[in-house]
Amino acid sequence: MGMDIQTKLRLALGTMKDQASIGKAMMYNHQQHEGFSNIEIAILRATSHGNSTIDNKYMHEILFHVSNSKGSIPFLAEKISRRLCKTKDNLVSLKTLVLIHRLLRGGNRTFEQELCKAHVSGHLQISIIRYACVTRNFSDPLVCFLHKYASYLEERMSWHVNQGGKLEPIMSKGLGFRRYDEKSFDMAFRILPKCQILIDKVLECSPYDILRSSYHSLAHVAMSNTLRESFQVYMTFCEGIEALVNMFFDLESSAKSLACEILKKGSIQSQKLHDLYQTCKKLVENKNLEYPFVQIISMNHVMALDQFGFQENKVEASHVSISSISKLPQISSLLNRSSELELEVTTKEIKKDEEKVDLIFSTTPTLSSWTLETKISKVWVVFEDEVHNESQILPTQ
Structure with a gap:
């Protein structure tokens, strides 16, 4: 009382x-x-x-x-x-x-x-x-949620709604590898990491405590708004993963290592995002939220790609070492045959690893063969407590 x-x-x-x-x-x-x-x-x-x-x-x-x-x-x-x-x-x-x-x-x-x-x-x-x-x-719980929600909005400020009504990051012009398709590279190495940052902010907005508190009405509104935006970010996330996997075998060794780190983080995030959506379906009182189907990225597939990149780096290092030593006239004739045999054996091992990767990806659902199924519309929707013509209230200045 x-x-x-x-x-x-x-x-x-x-x-x-x-x-x-x-x-x-x-x-x-x-x-x-x-x-x-x-x-x-x-x-x-x-x-x-x-x-x-x-x-x-x-x-x-x-x-x-x-x-x-x-x-x-x-x-x-x-x-x-x-x-x-x-x-x-x-x-x-x-x-x-x-x-x-x-x-x-x-x-x-x-x-x-x-x-x-x-x-x-x-x-x-x-x-x-x-x-x-x-x-x-x-x-x-409300204080903790305020911190997390504010952190999400700080990152959200670096995103905007494009002409198609889709949420996308505001990207500054940067240098890319000209040997790769520019659009695919931007999607895999620039836009995808931005999606992962925003997804991390969404995952931090844990609804377990705040949605059961006395402030549940406002908390439900805030969480519903955040979830709606995360649905579209997840769609872009999937597009980035697909582009990254498709170009993986054409990347240089350093780029392969970076790609594997992105995929490892994506595997963890996909599992957490799946769990978050399942929890919010039960706690968030909003029947208008149309959750997408989250495809969990297999860590075994990512590790197989990582192993392939590691073996390829060994071959390149061995090739560079032998080439530099063979320049010495005293021992160049002795190394020619041994280097050829070593490279032949190592190449066979790499081919076996590559066949193993191909076998794994051919017998199980692969990252690149995902069907990006989702129930949500690609058309940007307004909040449930907004009117449909709200975007027309403010004329173009």
């Missing part, structure tokens, strides 16, 4: 603070720029105290006023950051993070790009370690 009274008292004090902040925003900013004042008021109302989800009308208000106020996105980012830094209420922090997540997809591409630029420039700060509310009790 004491806890109930304490909770009600905290809610009442929080509501009074919200009203005071709203009144201050109306008086202070009205004379300078009415649109900016309305943006701040909408943020305060969207992230008010209380265990309720964000009302759609406040999302509409924010997007509308931003679209009609030139240069307002940095102001929006700063006010959201200030809300996170000032509040001592964990629930308000969670609401603010959910608001950021929704804003990333709420407007058009220009708005999304400008919001990401605000994060890069420091106007939008997400790091949850800065907030006083989470430094009090790390044993609280």
